[in-house]
Amino acid sequence: MLDGLFLIQSSPPESTSHLHPLVTHSHCEPSPRVSAINPARLGRQSTHGRLRLLPPSGPVGEVTKLDKQRHQEAEEELKQARAKMAVQVKVLLLGPSDSGKSTVLKQMRLAHRGPFTQPEIESFRQRVFENLTRGLKYLLDALPDMGLELPEVYGDVYQGPDENEGRGMCGAGTAEGTRPDGIAADLALIEHAEGIGDGELFPMRYYGPLARLWAEPVVQTAWNRGNEVAVPENLHYFFSDLPRLFDVEYVPTTQDIVLSRTRTIGITETSFHRRDKEITIVDVGGQKSERRKWIHCFQDVTSILFVTSLSGYDRCLLEDRDANQMKDAMMIWESICNSQWFKRTSIILLLSKNDLFQEKIKTSDIKSFFPDFDGEPHSVTAGHAYFKKRFAWLVVNVGRVKGREIYIHITSVMDPELLRVVMAAVEE
Ligand SMILES: Nc1nc2c(ncn2[C@@H]2O[C@H](COP(=O)(O)OP(=O)(O)OP(=O)(O)O)[C@@H](O)[C@H]2O)c(=O)[nH]1
Ligand SMILES: [Mg+2]
Secondary structure, rough: EEEEEEOHOOOOOOHHHHHHHHHOOOOOOHHHHOOOHHHHHHHHEEOOOOOEEEEOOOOOOOOHHHHOOOOOOOHHHHHHHHHHHHOOEEEEEEEOOOOOOOHHHHHHHHHHHHHOOHHHHHHHHHHHHHHHHHHHHHHHHHHHHHHHOOOOOOOOOOHOOOOOOOOHHOOOOOOOOOOOHHHHHHHHHOOOOOOOOOOOOOOOOHHHHHHHHOOOOHHHHHOEEEHHOOOOOOOHHHHHHHHHHHOOOOOHHHHHHHOOOOOOOOEEEEEEOOEEEEEEEEEOOOOOOHHHHHHHHHHOOOOOEEEEHHHHOOOOOOOOOEEEHHHHHHHHHHHHHHHHHOOOOOOOOOOOHHHHHHHHHOOOOOOHOOOOOOOOOOHHHHHHHHHHHHHHHHOOOOHHHHHHHHOEEEOOOOOHHHHHHHHHHHHO
C-alpha cells in the first residue's frame, strides 16, 4: 500500500538512541552536531555504530591522571554538545510532490534572510522561462491521453499576438516568432525548447508560439481539465502575462518567484538564525521515487510541517495518473503521524493552496472524488471542514506521548498567516 514509503515503517534505533549525537551519521546530510563531536576524544571509539570504551591508560583497575583528564574532557564536550542541541531546531517539511513544501521554504527564506540576491533572482528568471516551455510541452504531450488532438492549422491564427506585441511593444528586439509559420513549426520549437543562460533574454522566437499554442481552444480545453493529468497549476498565471515576461527589462517579482515550480530531487537543508536559535529546515522531494530517501532525515526532528494541497482533491499524481493526490497525501500523513519515529515530535498539517481550492470548488464537486462528502457541493467552508476532519481521523492517539499535539491550518502561499503558522511551529 505504501508504495515508495516502506522505509518509514521501520522503527527508530531505540536501543542506541542515547548514542545518536555521538555516533550516527545521516547518509545524506551529516548534522553539524554529529560532526562537531569526535568520539575518540571522548575516550570512546565507534565500531559499527556501537560505542566501545578505550582501555584505561594504566594497569587494569587503576584510574590514572590521564583517565581523569579524558573523563573531564568528555564531560565538557558532552555539556557543550547538549547546550548546542538545546538551541538547534530541526524542522522537516514532508508531503507529496507539488504540495508546496519548497514554496514554504522560499517564504521562510524571504522572511529570515531578506530579499533574494541577484544570482537567486537570475536563476528564478531562467526557471520562469522553463516553466513556460516545459509546462506547455507537458500539456501538449498529455493531449492524446485526454482524447484531444490539435488541429493541423490554427483556427484563429493571427488573432493572438502579432508583431506589435511582446518585446516589439517595448521597443526592443524584433517580432521574430510571430510570423505565420503554422502550428507544426510552433510545436517543433516547443518540443525542442532549451533553457536560457545567464543574462540571456527570453528568446523572442518563443513568444508567438507560446502565445498561439496557449490560446488554441484545444489547449485551453486541456488546461481546464489539467487535474486529470497533473498539469502545473500556475501555468495560467505565467501565460496570462507573456508581454511582461518577454520584456527586456523583465525581473521576476516575488510573486513570480514563489509561484514558479522546481521539483525537488534529494534533500536540502537551509539554516536560519532566529532569537538565539539555529533553525534548520529540511526539504525533501515528494514524488514517490523520492520518498524512500526521507528516512535519512528522521533523526532529531523538532517539528514536522506536513504540507498537502487542498486543490489536490480532484488531481492525479504526476507520477501516477491513477492515484488521487489528496488520497495519496492522506496515506503518507497517516504513516508519518503514527510512526514510532515521531511519537514525541509535534506535527503541523498545512492544507495549502487555498486560493486555488476556492476557485476550483466552484466547478469541481468534492463528492465526485470523495463519495462520503455530504456537505454543500460548492461550499468552501464545508470543504475545509471535511478535509480537516478526514486528516484528523487518520491520527491514532494510542501510544502517543502526552502533550504531543497535531495542528491543522489552512493556508495559501500569499497569505501572511502561512508564515505565522510556520514560525509558531519552529519556535515551539
Ligand atoms: N497558487 C498557489 N500555488 C502554490 C501554492 N503553494 C505552492 N504553490 C505552487 O505549487 C507548485 C509546487 O510547489 P512546490 O513548493 O514546488 O511543491 P513541493 O511540495 O516542493 O514539490 P516537490 O519538490 O516535487 O516535492 C509551485 O509552482 C508553487 O508555486 C499556493 O498556496 N497557491
Ligand atoms: Mg520541492
